[in-house]
Amino acid sequence: MDDKLKAFYELYDRRKSVREFDPSPVGLDKLARLLTALQRAQSAANRQPWHFIVVENKDRDALNGCLTKDGFKTAPIIIAACADPALAWVRKADGVNYAWVDAAIAVTEMIGAATAEGLGACWIAAIDPERVKQALGIPGRIDVVGLVAVGYPKAELAREEKNRKPLTEIIHHGRW
Ligand SMILES: Cc1cc2nc3c(=O)[nH]c(=O)nc-3n(C[C@H](O)[C@H](O)[C@H](O)COP(=O)(O)O)c2cc1C
Numbered sequence: 745m746d747d748k749l750k751a752f753y754e755l756y757d758r759r760k761s762v763r764e765f766d767p768s769p770v771g772l773d774k775l776a777r778l779l780t781a782l783q784r785a786q787s788a789a790n791r792q793p794w795h796f797i798v799v800e801n802k803d804r805d806a807l808n809g810c811l812t813k814d815g816f817k818t819a820p821i822i823i824a825a826c827a828d829p830a831l832a833w834v835r836k837a838d839g840v841n842y843a844w845v846d847a848a849i850a851v852t853e854m855i856g857a858a859t860a861e862g863l864g865a866c867w868i869a870a871i872d873p874e875r876v877k878q879a880l881g882i883p884g885r886i887d888v889v890g891l892v893a894v895g896y897p898k899a900e901l902a903r904e905e906k907n908r909k910p911l912t913e914i915i916h917h918g919r920w
Contacts, residue, residue: 762901763815777861785846787846789845793832828887
């Protein structure tokens, strides 16, 4: 494996959910690159059926009231990932709407970028979406897919063994 390839896989090995943050700010350059990662993500039929609300620590009274874990409240940035089902591609065969898939893909790309930048991040799906909508003025037709806390991790992101199902349990060759 050459060095570039090693660096790519090492990035995904290093990524883990960060739930305790250092209060230091993320920096405008880094934030701009994270937001560009969201913008550039792939989506079904390139519909880009998403909106992202970036909420800095200083503006977070209302949103922090929607969080249960204290560690997330000190994250310098929380991004609300929203999906607009009316804009998304819908699979004809069964009517499945891909808005949430698209929004989740964009967040995944952004978390990869955050890891490369030396930042930590964590998805927060355990929220009351109606409360979050109220706190952030999100229109009723929009779905809140989740929040993502972003910032410098309190502890260094060291590589550690991931608790995952074995490949033999989840990969099927040829047929189920
Ligand atoms: C869609 C999604 C929602 C999640 N919601 C929460 C959450 O509400 N609270 C939390 O502490 N972690 C949440 N997580 C983090 C997962 O618990 C974590 O990804 C999983 O345990 C694997 O650990 P790792 O990310 O460190 O590899 C969420 C992750 C995903 C992908």
